[in-house]
Amino acid sequence: MNDLKSRLKEIREDKKLSQSEFGERIGLSRSQISCYEKGIRDVTERSIKDICREFDINENWLKNGEGEKSLISEKDSILANALAEITLSDNGTIKEIIVKLCKLDEKYIDLVNKLIDGLMSK
Known part of the structure; x- marks a missing residue:
């Protein structure tokens, strides 16, 4: 039987979070999460x-098990639209930058992000 408590546990396990970590993300204690599960x-x-x-979950799926589990977040939607525009663009430089960004190590991604924020604030 796939009920709300098992769907809740499924979300937590999909995110590879302990009950404590899951609870912290939504402002609840580990014991409260345990009681829910x-x-x-x-x-x-x-x-x-x-x-x-917090986890971009379809409320109808969580409550009733109906529909898709995940929702597309607003950030993901904006990213998808931006990538579609870049793909259709004739601007080879922007395409080259995106490809290079995808190959960077995580610590350099953070540096590039700070650089871009600085450039945009001017």
């Missing part, structure tokens, strides 16, 4: 909203 306590409407917002 065991069905000892009913998941509050506020907790459902917080979980869906």
Whole structure:
């Protein structure tokens, strides 16, 4: 039986989070998450909203098991649109920059992001 408590646990395990880590992300204790997953306590409407917002989860899926589990976040939607525009563009330089960014180590990505923020603030 796939009920709300098992869907909640599924989200947490998909994100590879402990009950403590999961709870921290939505402002709840480890024991509260444990009670939700065991069905000892009913998941509050506020907790459902917080979980869906924090983890981009379809509320209808979490509550009822209907529809797709994940929602596309606003940031992902903006990124998808930007990449589509770049792909259709004739600007080879921007395409080259994106390809190079994808190959950079994580620490350099952070530096490039700070550089871009500095350039945009001027």
